[in-house]
Amino acid sequence: MQIQPILAALRKHRLATMLIALEIALACAVLCNASSMIADRLSAMRIQSGVDEAALATVQLTGYTPAQAADVDARAITALRSVPGVQSATLVNSIPFGMRRGTAGITTDAAGQHFGGVIEFYVGGPGSLQALGAQIIAGRAPQADDFHAFTGLMPETASIQITQALAEHLWPGANPLGKEIWLDKWHFRVVGVLKDLVRPDPQGWTAEQREWSVFVPAAPGPYLTGSYLLRADPKDLPRVMRDALLAVGKAVPEVVIDREDSHTLPDLRHEVFRQDRSMAGLLIGVIVALLGVTAFGIVGLASFWVAQRRKQIGIRRALGATRADILHYFQTENFLIVTFGIVLGIILAIGINLALMKFFEVPRLPLWYLPVGVIVLWALGQLAVLVPALRASNVPPVVATRSV
Amino acid sequence: MFAYYLDLALRSLKRNRLLTVLMVLAIAIGIGASMTTLTVMHLLSGDPLPGKSANIFYPQVDASPKGFTKGGPLDVLDYRSAVDLWGAHRADRQALIANSDVKVRAPGTNLPPLMLHMLATTSDFFPMFNVPFEYGSAWTPSDDADRARVAVISSDLNDKLFGGKDSVGKTLRLKDSDVRIVGVLARWRPSPLFYDVRGGRFANGDTGDFYRRSEDVFTPFQSGLEINAGNFWQFTCWHMPDNPGHLKNAPCVWVALWVELDSAAKATDYRTFIASYAEQQKVLGRFTQTETRMMNLMQWLDYNHVLPRDVKLQTWLAFAFLAICLFNTVGLLLAKFLRRAGEIGVRRALGASRRAVFAQCLTEAGLVGFIGGVGGWVLTLVGLWLVRRQQPPYSDLVHMDVSMFFVTFVLAVAVSLLAGALPALRASRIAPALQLKTL
Numbered sequence: 001m002q003i004q005p006i007l008a009a010l011r012k013h014r015l016a017t018m019l020i021a022l023e024i025a026l027a028c029a030v031l032c033n034a035s036s037m038i039a040d041r042l043s044a045m046r047i048q049s050g051v052d053e054a055a056l057a058t059v060q061l062t063g064y065t066p067a068q069a070a071d072v073d074a075r076a077i078t079a080l081r082s083v084p085g086v087q088s089a090t091l092v093n094s095i096p097f098g099m100r101r102g103t104a105g106i107t108t109d110a111a112g113q114h115f116g117g118v119i120e121f122y123v124g125g126p127g128s129l130q131a132l133g134a135q136i137i138a139g140r141a142p143q144a145d146d147f148h149a150f151t152g153l154m155p156e157t158a159s160i161q162i163t164q165a166l167a168e169h170l171w172p173g174a175n176p177l178g179k180e181i182w183l184d185k186w187h188f189r190v191v192g193v194l195k196d197l198v199r200p201d202p203q204g205w206t207a208e209q210r211e212w213s214v215f216v217p218a219a220p221g222p223y224l225t226g227s228y229l230l231r232a233d234p235k236d237l238p239r240v241m242r243d244a245l246l247a248v249g250k251a252v253p254e255v256v257i258d259r260e261d262s263h264t265l266p267d268l269r270h271e272v273f274r275q276d277r278s279m280a281g282l283l284i285g286v287i288v289a290l291l292g293v294t295a296f297g298i299v300g301l302a303s304f305w306v307a308q309r310r311k312q313i314g315i316r317r318a319l320g321a322t323r324a325d326i327l328h329y330f331q332t333e334n335f336l337i338v339t340f341g342i343v344l345g346i347i348l349a350i351g352i353n354l355a356l357m358k359f360f361e362v363p364r365l366p367l368w369y370l371p372v373g374v375i376v377l378w379a380l381g382q383l384a385v386l387v388p389a390l391r392a393s394n395v396p397p398v399v400a401t402r403s404v
Numbered sequence: 405m406f407a408y409y410l411d412l413a414l415r416s417l418k419r420n421r422l423l424t425v426l427m428v429l430a431i432a433i434g435i436g437a438s439m440t441t442l443t444v445m446h447l448l449s450g451d452p453l454p455g456k457s458a459n460i461f462y463p464q465v466d467a468s469p470k471g472f473t474k475g476g477p478l479d480v481l482d483y484r485s486a487v488d489l490w491g492a493h494r495a496d497r498q499a500l501i502a503n504s505d506v507k508v509r510a511p512g513t514n515l516p517p518l519m520l521h522m523l524a525t526t527s528d529f530f531p532m533f534n535v536p537f538e539y540g541s542a543w544t545p546s547d548d549a550d551r552a553r554v555a556v557i558s559s560d561l562n563d564k565l566f567g568g569k570d571s572v573g574k575t576l577r578l579k580d581s582d583v584r585i586v587g588v589l590a591r592w593r594p595s596p597l598f599y600d601v602r603g604g605r606f607a608n609g610d611t612g613d614f615y616r617r618s619e620d621v622f623t624p625f626q627s628g629l630e631i632n633a634g635n636f637w638q639f640t641c642w643h644m645p646d647n648p649g650h651l652k653n654a655p656c657v658w659v660a661l662w663v664e665l666d667s668a669a670k671a672t673d674y675r676t677f678i679a680s681y682a683e684q685q686k687v688l689g690r691f692t693q694t695e696t697r698m699m700n701l702m703q704w705l706d707y708n709h710v711l712p713r714d715v716k717l718q719t720w721l722a723f724a725f726l727a728i729c730l731f732n733t734v735g736l737l738l739a740k741f742l743r744r745a746g747e748i749g750v751r752r753a754l755g756a757s758r759r760a761v762f763a764q765c766l767t768e769a770g771l772v773g774f775i776g777g778v779g780g781w782v783l784t785l786v787g788l789w790l791v792r793r794q795q796p797p798y799s800d801l802v803h804m805d806v807s808m809f810f811v812t813f814v815l816a817v818a819v820s821l822l823a824g825a826l827p828a829l830r831a832s833r834i835a836p837a838l839q840l841k842t843l
Binding site (some may be wrong): 015016019020022023026027029030034037062063065066104151152153183184185186203204223249253254255256258274275278279282283286289290293294296297299300301303304305307308356360361362 | 423426427429430433434437505507516517518519607608609610612634643644645646647648713714716717718721722724725727728729731732734735736738739740742743794795796826830
């Protein structure tokens with residue numbers, strides 16, 4: 001295929017060529033950046049919680065005084081445990097993807113000089129860590145005598161389990177067992193390492209910080225109350241959740257069930273990522289519409305050119321060009337225009353990404369998105385030009401002899 | 405002449421239906437996408453107190469120890485500073501606010517107890533923020549001083565508990581105390597819920613919650629603190645409070661102060677006043693730093709980046725998309741006009757001026773834009789419905805108002821005229837002789 005005549009023809013149609021190329025460039029830039037944002041949102045949604053989400057649910061109670069706590073908890077837990085299908089009902093202050101009640105900054109020395117970051121304290125009663133299903137990869141699980149009564153935020157001292165992500169952050173490369181963390185008057189010693197345990201609110205944190213959690217064993221009482229963790233067979237969970245709410249409503253009618261925060265963990269997770277899901281959906285919609293509009297533009301303009309050049313095509317055919325020659329002419333022409341657009345588009349894509357990184361905290365565009373975007377646009381261009389090009393190849397040579 | 409051009413344009417559009425449909429579709433989709441995001445942006449970025457926001461200020465001092473914060477005072481005040489500044493009554497109006505959740509029961513109804521957001525505030529809150537009343541009125545300054553057991557409730561709560569009837573004088577049970585309802589608000593939906601805005605720069609752009617509904621229960625400040633002791637939320641603490649929820653003497657910030665200052669001179673005076681207060685507190689040993697700040701309402705909203713990041717991102721995306729549609733339309737119009745070169749040549753030969761050809765082509769482009777605008781309007785309605793279906797906190801605000809309805813058509817026609825200008829110019833430059841020769 002000779003490129004020279006095509007370039008000569010394009011030079012005669014500079015304006016239209018530029019328009020299609022610019023459209024392709026913009027499409028390329030938006031396509032690459034939007035795809036990268038979709039991937040970012042989807043990866044945030046796939047976060048490992050480290051707990052048996054499918055088997056867990058929570059019931060949250062409020063509206064009673066610390067003095068009433070022991071009585072309310074006793075009645076509520078009895079009611080929850082009597083719901084058929086409930087394997088365990090325990091107390092824990094924060095719930096993955098749900099209530100957040102233990103966020104605080106820690107230090108790795110008693111003097112409070114070495115700041116260790118803002119972490120999540122899961123303060124839980126006996127059985128709650130097992131109920132969560134968090135996997136212990138080193139050290140030990142809490143024992144019966146680890147659970148101390150307390151007032152305020154949590155016990156002033158305790159033997160805790162820490163996630164490996166947080167351990168690696170606080171003491172890189174070192175064995176975390178036996179290490180200590182401080183926070184004002186509180187002081188904890190690490191006795192176990194958890195594989196994963198996500199924060200209740202992973203979205204507000206960077207990928208590294210999302211698993212900075214510890215489990216603090218504590219005895220239920222006035223300050224660890226009303227936040228129940230239910231475990232049941234995943235198949236039964238929705239039914240168990242409905243029955244549990246009814247049972248609690250009957251057992252403690254004088255308190256308020258916080259219905260907004262009492263859900264199964266799959267539901268809570270769904271809710272937490274609602275915004276990400278809708279944004280990803282919107283981006284996918286934009287990409288589809290964008291590719292569609294770009295394809296329409298190519299079809300429209302290519303059809304116009306074919307109509308305009310009917311006579312020339314006829315002359316070429318009369319002079320011995322085959323149908324394939326004509327077909328290839330338009331395909332090559334489209335390939336050249338799209339390539340030109342893509343070159344501009346890659347520069348634009350990187351520029352837009354830099355701006356987005358600056359103003360919207362969007363992650364850097366992985367470079368391999370660019371070749372993928374290029375291939376998609378090449379394919380789109382060839383697909384769009386196919387129908388007009390086939391029509392061109394069907395122009396009979398006899399057209400050359402007609403005056404119009 | 406315009407009617408004639410319109411007729412010509414209609415004929416021309418009917419001649420090549422596929423091309424027309426493609427152009428109208430491109431404009432409609434582009435307009436639909438950009439108007440959906442623009443409408444959301446318009447609804448979320450308005451002035452919540454039009455005409456007054458410039459006189460509403462948010463004074464800040466800092467009681468935290470040195471090094472606890474960077475970049476100015478903490479977002480809200482500690483109890484002592486807030487009450488001191490409020491008690492000085494140096495502004496035209498001043499209101500303290502503190503947030504908590506409260507257990508609410510209505511004696512005499514069978515409804516289960518509710519947990520609702522409560523705002524403990526002072527009487528100036530209502531006139532200062534132009535809060536409308538359906539029944540009754542706000543409490544008086546003497547109620548503030550007497551710690552009276554009174555409350556104002558939202559229209560939502562009044563509907564829920566009293567079926568929307570006048571409930572002034574009725575009793576409400578807040579936690580363990582009975583309060584008398586003195587006022588019921590008319591429907592009031594400030595967007596954003598400006599007086600509760602704080603901490604926006606730590607929200608990573610996820611600020612949808614600033615657009616939630618206002619509180620359901622309002623009580624005098626000190627009455628609220630007594631009634632609902634133990635349930636107040638801190639913004640932050642530099643030491644953990646001994647007794648969570650009881651914050652009066654805790655090393656925490658949790659109370660906000662809003663003031664109304666009706667002139668620039670008064671604002672300057674007030675700045676001097678809070679600066680001297682900070683100096684005085686430092687001398688007394690309670691403050692370690694004397695930095696103060698006082699922004700007006702809109703500055704404070706800006707500082708907190710209230711507009712959710714995703715909304716801004718979507719708007720940019722939509723306009724990039726509109727630009728693609730624009731390029732697309734330019735290309736298609738160019739094809740369409742130049743295809744009619746022969747016809748235009750005849751018109752020119754019969755005496756039509758370049759200007760007339762240009763006007764005719766633009767009319768056609770404008771018509772495409774208008775039809776695209778109708779499609780865009782329908783798509784915008786669909787888009788807004790989709791936004792509502794995602795249930796953001798502001799979903800009840802999302803609707804198309806009259807101004808946005810007109811903007812849709814203006815934008816659609818403007819985009820198509822812009823798209824049509826270049827092709828029309830090209831068409832008007834067609835040399836008649838050359839075209840006639842080939843006929």
